[in-house]
Amino acid sequence: MNVLEPLVLAIVNTLFDVIPIAAILLFFQLFVLRRPLAHVKRTLLGIGYVVVGLALFLAGLEKALFPLGRLMAEALTHPALLGSAGSSWRDYGWVYAFAAAIGFATTVAEPALIAVSIKASEVSGGTITVWGLRIAVAIGVALGVALGTFRIVTGTPLHWYIIAGYVLVVIQTVFAPRLIIPLAYDSGGVTTSTVTVPLVAALGLGLASAVPGRSLLLDGFGLIAFASLFPIMSVMGYAQLGEWRARRAARLRQARALQDQPF
């Protein structure tokens, strides 16, 4: 019984989420474009899959993973586990480790990121792989969230981190391969969605209330901002790494070709 109730709730919520979108699409398709859709049945079935799939997904998360994740965020930030006073930032090792691990894991499961990766891989002709992009983004989120928890623990101002991050992004933009740049900027926005936000926000608020001297309002927010800034850097880094390896391989090939040449 208690599985059914969140399920129904999730379907209703997802429908409310989808109805305004469907209304807008329908209006423009019927009254502005005035063209019948090509594969009406298939498209409608697909949208139905999206609604039901998203609802099942959210209900399952709400049933299983979110409560556990929230409990865990509380337990890890609890003074009992932090041991001796928790006065230095070094006492929070497990918190950083958990932040990085949960940031990575939730990003890999993020449906919006899967969607963007599929599109990017399709458009790039396979140069950007679905899995490669997702891992790159997940590494970025892991680093970002871990650094964000470090910020809450030390109580340093949020905007210095964000501004420093912006400067790094701008510098990387100059050097990164041109084609990756829009995708990298986009991946900052897509990472923080249905799976990541609830768990990461719970971690931030839990930590801000556990660390002595932190304000819930001033310090509890801002983790999501880290999670959406760092993937920009890691995706550009992923492309830079790929370019560097391709260049090195080309150089090696050239060197070998020179060696093989008879005198």
Place this chain on the structure above:
Amino acid sequence: MRQLLHDLLRSLGDSVRDLMPIVLVVAFFQLFVVRAPLPDLGGLLAGALLVVAGLTLFVRGLEMGLFPLGDTMAYGFARKGSVAWLLLFGFALGFGTTIAEPALTAIADEAAKVAAQGGAIAPSDAARSSYAYGLRLTVAFSVGAAVVLGVVRILKGWPIHWFIMAGYGGVVIMTALAPPEIIGIAYDSGGVTTSTVTVPLVTALGVGLAQSIRGRNPLLDGFGIIAFASLTPMIFVMAYGMAIG
């Protein structure tokens, strides 16, 4: 029939692989760091099954429904050639999907509490809910504007990094001017506006537009709308905090 079953099994396998990291992380920390047994193992497994089934259906529906729909509409608008309608569509899509976004509603309520405690607005329920509603309107408007800007950029083929840098400049300037309590919320609101249904649609729209306009590269010009949609709310929310405070 066998092909269908094979496809289904493969996409189920993909979903299991996608979710494995979360399960491993949660189990590891629960068993070895918190050192407590997993509570309600049956419920956990049932939930995990739902999640796997849901993700499988979602990805399938994406490829069958949302992507082709976004593509078709992008081609439709490109063929119609009316920029005004296209921009109106972009604005409606951005505004309409954001105003109903549950994550935004949660953040707006939280921000209203902060504002009431900070003394920026009267500590009554009516003042709080009107503040929260105003904030939601502000963010939805800023996302609509972002999609319009993103579409104009695709049509013109302008390089994205100038926009992003200008946006960053805007965020930095606003950070210096806005009341400190709003900053964390403003930064977070940039991340939460783009929902799981909006992202695939907007991406398909952008890439479809770039593909149907001669001389545009889908990778270079098609992406970037989401980036705008996560940058503008930060600036607008800080502006809102200043205007009210």
